[in-house]
Amino acid sequence: MQRILITGTAGFIGFHLARLLLSEGFCVHGYDGLTDYYDVSLKQRRHQILLEHENFSATIGMLQDSLLLTRVASDFQPDVIIHLAAQAGVRYSLENPRSYLDSNIVGSFNVLETGLRLNVRHLLMASTSSVYGANTTMPFDEDQKTDTPLTIYAATKKANETMAHAYAHLHGLHTTMFRFFTVYGPWGRPDMALFRFTDAILDGRAIDVYNHGSMFRDFTYVDDLVKSIRLLINAIPPAPRDRTHRIQNDSISPVAPFRVVNIGNSTKIRLLDFVEAIEDELGQKAKRNYMGMQPGDVPATWADASLLLELTGYRPNTPYREGVANFVRWYRSYYNK
Numbered sequence: 167m168q169r170i171l172i173t174g175t176a177g178f179i180g181f182h183l184a185r186l187l188l189s190e191g192f193c194v195h196g197y198d199g200l201t202d203y204y205d206v207s208l209k210q211r212r213h214q215i216l217l218e219h220e221n222f223s224a225t226i227g228m229l230q231d232s233l234l235l236t237r238v239a240s241d242f243q244p245d246v247i248i249h250l251a252a253q254a255g256v257r258y259s260l261e262n263p264r265s266y267l268d269s270n271i272v273g274s275f276n277v278l279e280t281g282l283r284l285n286v287r288h289l290l291m292a293s294t295s296s297v298y299g300a301n302t303t304m305p306f307d308e309d310q311k312t313d314t315p316l317t318i319y320a321a322t323k324k325a326n327e328t329m330a331h332a333y334a335h336l337h338g339l340h341t342t343m344f345r346f347f348t349v350y351g352p353w354g355r356p357d358m359a360l361f362r363f364t365d366a367i368l369d370g371r372a373i374d375v376y377n378h379g380s381m382f383r384d385f386t387y388v389d390d391l392v393k394s395i396r397l398l399i400n401a402i403p404p405a406p407r408d409r410t411h412r413i414q415n416d417s418i419s420p421v422a423p424f425r426v427v428n429i430g431n432s433t434k435i436r437l438l439d440f441v442e443a444i445e446d447e448l449g450q451k452a453k454r455n456y457m458g459m460q461p462g463d464v465p466a467t468w469a470d471a472s473l474l475l476e477l478t479g480y481r482p483n484t485p486y487r488e489g490v491a492n493f494v495r496w497y498r499s500y501y502n503k
């Protein structure tokens with residue numbers, strides 16, 4: 167039975183990923199600090215559900231606690247580490263940049279050290295479409311330069327990519343970095359648009375629509391995302407000397423067993439169309455507060471997911487209306503609204 171250590175299992179994506187892997191017979195240990203960035207009870211509830219599974223165990227701890235992380239990992243002896251825990255969120259990084267340095271830089275360094283010490287078969291870590299920063303050539307592909315991050319959040323994730331590349335090169339640590347594009351779905355994050363909009367519409371509050379509605383996102387349904395991660399576990403980047411065939415448009419490093427992979431739906435959706443889907447699902451119109459662009463925000467994201475398809479034979483494909491309907495169904499039943 168494959169043993170997977172996942173950081174961030176009380177979080178939105180980690181929870182879904184752990185559930186999928188457990189359903190496929192993996193043995194999973196979760197590591198999460200249950201930070202209070204948003205409602206801790208939602209995180210606890212996710213963990214409770216996972217703990218119902220006999221092959222799931224968890225440690226509540228911070229990534230910065232390198233002794234604890236090392237001990238937990240040595241006890242568990244993972245074959246693979248999937249590192250998702252992070253201080254996430256673009257907007258909050260303007261308010262509290264230091265928390266991003268602590269969790270994302272120091273924390274991810276500790277995860278790299280752990281992966282190295284335990285000689286894991288594959289280390290997979292979350293980055294973000296935010297690393298494309300001010301780029302305007304769309305869709306974004308992995309070979310584009312990512313030298314214009316617009317927030318400390320994006321900068322810490324870009325730093326993670328470069329730190330991981332260095333460890334892959336120096337120590338032969340086989341590493342895949344994912345760049346996720348706006349992930350949404352049931353059990354989603356309260357700080358993200360779908361949750362905030364649904365909550366506000368049901369409470370009769372106005373929703374803030376930035377850039378006067380001229381915003382586009384490549385919304386990626388969480389089930390599609392975790393399926394992509396699951397398939398990438400087996401797409402281990404080979405060391406330069408072991409490469410037997412070339413993959414088209416591969417982002418693989420010429421000097422290290424390291425690549426970055428976009429995980430997105432490859433569809434650019436207008437934010438206002440997304441809002442309309444929420445309204446239709448709720449049977450209620452939103453009061454809209456049209457605002458200017460937020461500092462650090464980007465008007466559009468759009469993934470080229472052809473590398474993911476090439477590596478796994480799969481690409482996310484859930485239509486946003488279907489994903490929104492699933493979210494609204496979950497939200498209404500979870501919050502009894």
Ligand SMILES: NC(=O)c1ccc[n+]([C@@H]2O[C@H](COP(=O)([O-])OP(=O)(O)OC[C@H]3O[C@@H](n4cnc5c(N)ncnc54)[C@H](O)[C@@H]3O)[C@@H](O)[C@H]2O)c1
Pocket residue numbers: 173174175176177178179180197198199200201209227228229230249250251252253254255268269270273292293294295345346347348349350355
């Ligand atoms: N959701 C998205 O749209 C999206 C997009 C791009 C990238 N990402 C990345 O995907 C990953 C997962 O995101 P998510 O949406 O599930 O976020 P989330 O906030 O729901 O989950 C992150 C989890 O990590 C834990 N955590 C945070 N800092 C920690 C620390 N220092 N030590 C231990 N645990 C800590 C939190 O308690 C939380 O449960 C993150 O790395 C995020 O940056 C997410």
